[in-house]
Amino acid sequence: MKPVVHLVVDYVREEERLLRRSLGAWAEVHVVNLREDPVPIGGAVADAAVIRPVSMYRAAYAAGAYEASGSFTVNTSEAIIYSGDKALTYARLAAANIASPATLIASSEEAALRAAEETGYPVVVKPPVGSWGRLVSKARSPEKLAQVARLRSALPCTPQRVMLIQPLLETGGSDIRCIVVAGQLLGCMRRRASRPGEWRSNVALGARVEAHRPSPEEEDAAIRAARAVNGYFVSIDLFETRDGPLVNEVNGVPEFKGFIRATGVNPAEALSKALRESLRR
């Protein structure tokens, strides 16, 4: 009898279609669509659950519900939360002595200004939760930072209102995205910002991608970062600096369309294979 795998989604993207196909080769796959289906906490009967909602909290809750019934859950709620929320990601990275940008947490305009006195200007201001660089700001002076802080304070959700303050790193608008599956590095790609002025290297913002052969330091950073958040299937974003790679972000529900285009490697296949082996044990 085939193992039962629940593929939990809210929107079906290219990634989810690929996962369904790969998993379907050996498992009975049920698609659970959160826009229609409730998820019982602890009552699901699945050997494994692959958690793919775009919304971080929905993903974490679904993961928790499957963990509660003993399903092998990729990723666990812990991995999703500790990678999806940058404040917690940086905390785990720092606790594990993995190099990442110096970061202060500020909950008010005053706290933000004090934080920037420590990092020095210009600063980057990020919300802990949120994707595609949409709410990431840059401030070159206290006046500008105060302006950003006031706008943020009008946002309705705490995880958007809190500010992560970091010194602006000179990255040349380029970073390295790696994918780790079950403790192994699957590969890396380089992302370059779409145009000279743009400093954010998000694919959703038009960044160009190409395969990247990781250095041993990069491989080490990626694998350790995945472990720091207990991630089974995660992407890791690295900045290259004179002192070696910095981990800038980890994602517990990784998008990988651009990764396939750049590297020719299909993470859906790799995850499916690893999961099958994990279930056999």
Add this chain to the structure above:
Amino acid sequence: MKPVVHLVVDYVREEERLLRRSLGAWAEVHVVNLREDPVPIGGAVADAAVIRPVSMYRAAYAAGAYEASGSFTVNTSEAIIYSGDKALTYARLAAANIASPATLIASSEEAALRAAEETGYPVVVKPPVGSWGRLVSKARSPEKLAQVARLRSALPCTPQRVMLIQPLLETGGSDIRCIVVAGQLLGCMRRRASRPGEWRSNVALGARVEAHRPSPEEEDAAIRAARAVNGYFVSIDLFETRDGPLVNEVNGVPEFKGFIRATGVNPAEALSKALRESLRR
């Protein structure tokens, strides 16, 4: 030399004043007020941090920041998140086979209606995050549930919009709140809703409190629930049922003013004493 303890707050309530006094007897206490002070991730120099912000996310982020620098953190970010977010609490309780209300997670009106078909009406609808019962609703029919779901869908933050659907339990408007410190049960109190019509037993809603001598089953449930979220200092809310106690809620930044009034026991003193011993080891 005295150990350094950071007391992290956003608002200073009676609880925080008591903690400051108790900790001050043996430690050098610094109050970190998130409305003014930034918190560096990984750079703090405190032997311990006692995390008290009212806002769950602010509390979790502060905890993570102190964990990153190796401070003994009460509670850890994990305990704060897994107790502060009811979806995750129920997941952990179910995973540990601790009795709790049957719960389904619904992300849409349709999912909520399907969930209620499984639990049967009337249902209780709760947001995963939120305090004092403010957004807890009761629905006796699909029409009423749809109405609640539509109002909720207009809320701006995902953790408010997601709905936890549970069957309405007959609790007689009363529950048991216990406090656990470092794995030991400190005591319990009973809370009774303020008036016959009111079914929510929140002290903030005027509930009356009195000391309660826990049964062995209640003690066991409280201690195991604290362990399920890895909580060092947590409150646990229990419902009494024919089949024994159900854990309804766990809180990782517990309020305890009403507890002192009901039991004469001061959790600030108990926490301070336990923390001192933990630091000595």
Add this chain to the structure above:
Amino acid sequence: MKPVVHLVVDYVREEERLLRRSLGAWAEVHVVNLREDPVPIGGAVADAAVIRPVSMYRAAYAAGAYEASGSFTVNTSEAIIYSGDKALTYARLAAANIASPATLIASSEEAALRAAEETGYPVVVKPPVGSWGRLVSKARSPEKLAQVARLRSALPCTPQRVMLIQPLLETGGSDIRCIVVAGQLLGCMRRRASRPGEWRSNVALGARVEAHRPSPEEEDAAIRAARAVNGYFVSIDLFETRDGPLVNEVNGVPEFKGFIRATGVNPAEALSKALRESLRR
């Protein structure tokens, strides 16, 4: 030389396509799409502007901008606001002695409970701004009303948080929608709720429609309601009661796809014709 008409939109629906076609027969039509185009306050050079954004405030702002440059604006900002915001609509209707549901404005849970003491239960609770009945609730008891009020108080925008409290009218899930153009009644249709349980007769909720021949009282109520908000092109929703028609709603950016289906009359044509004549004067 043809008159210049700006058709201001944010989303292009069937209605906007029909308007473009009708207006194009005699005018040079420019589509101004607010998702891309800024609107100068007072600098536009259009003989007339037809205002169609789905968002009420965007519509009102665009109307104001065109009024400022002397364009003939359909509808004016005043008509859009006083019809789009139900609190203001009811105020204008009452001031003009046009029958409408008894309504109290409540800004808090306490005020809502007091309001319902005056109307008696069951009550309908509506936000002043909002479409398609999405946030309209019904409450049969103070407990239920308090629950609705608490959910509403968590909404982020004041015009959603304010509650209009009305006695529940027995409408049999049916109402009459009329369209008035330039002071003349264009026609009416009846809308019936999609299913017995459903009491909201919104087409977006699946209501069925059919042509309706208005009584003289209905014609009078519709025309006077349009005048009360100074509307040039508006829809008016009526309830039928023993004591004659009640005006329940006025819309200053009317949808009319269902109206065409029910009546065979095309409001886009009628508006276009009236506007052409108004410009000639």
Add this chain to the structure above:
Amino acid sequence: MKPVVHLVVDYVREEERLLRRSLGAWAEVHVVNLREDPVPIGGAVADAAVIRPVSMYRAAYAAGAYEASGSFTVNTSEAIIYSGDKALTYARLAAANIASPATLIASSEEAALRAAEETGYPVVVKPPVGSWGRLVSKARSPEKLAQVARLRSALPCTPQRVMLIQPLLETGGSDIRCIVVAGQLLGCMRRRASRPGEWRSNVALGARVEAHRPSPEEEDAAIRAARAVNGYFVSIDLFETRDGPLVNEVNGVPEFKGFIRATGVNPAEALSKALRESLRR
């Protein structure tokens, strides 16, 4: 028998206490507190209503409710909305040929960037609704403007999300605030920003105030601006430029604590006197 005046508030500030005292000299004053009291649309029995809620929409709704029952209402809902919402204020000013800053309305990042191409940089970005300069931003480049636009797009309420784009005026951090009562200029004061870097001259931000003797052009601008919004009791903020005064803002629920301090003139007394005379006619 004394006339009955309803003083409608949500919070009671110094201004409301002064109004209550002045009105109490000749009227029977009832304080209606929107946090507790519902307001019937059309059923109130007051000779006059003085509308003072801090929240613009609550103020407008209360005004509409009293207008509906024929009370003399200060200000009317029209005056409150057309002065409280800057997009509508600028529209009315432009329609009346009163000099005000060149303004474009933008509903998206793209529209904002196009608007700034027309005004030139630096630009000021304002929300239509909101007080005390809290969400007013300055942008010196397209990159900065895009950043501001992205933050704004995450705000939950349309009147906050829409952007008014204006060229930055060199005002030296100073402006003139005048108060008009019943068509007469009561007086003016000058406000200076609290510190050199600060360009916003809001008293709430610490601006210093002093009496200012208005020029004939300033008097004319203030009186005409009040008339443009049909305001009975309004404050008008002017910028001084080489080409004469520009009207920057009108407020239909004016604060006047700073005005009394600067000028020694009590607007509460002036309003009370004018209202008494209006009621006699």
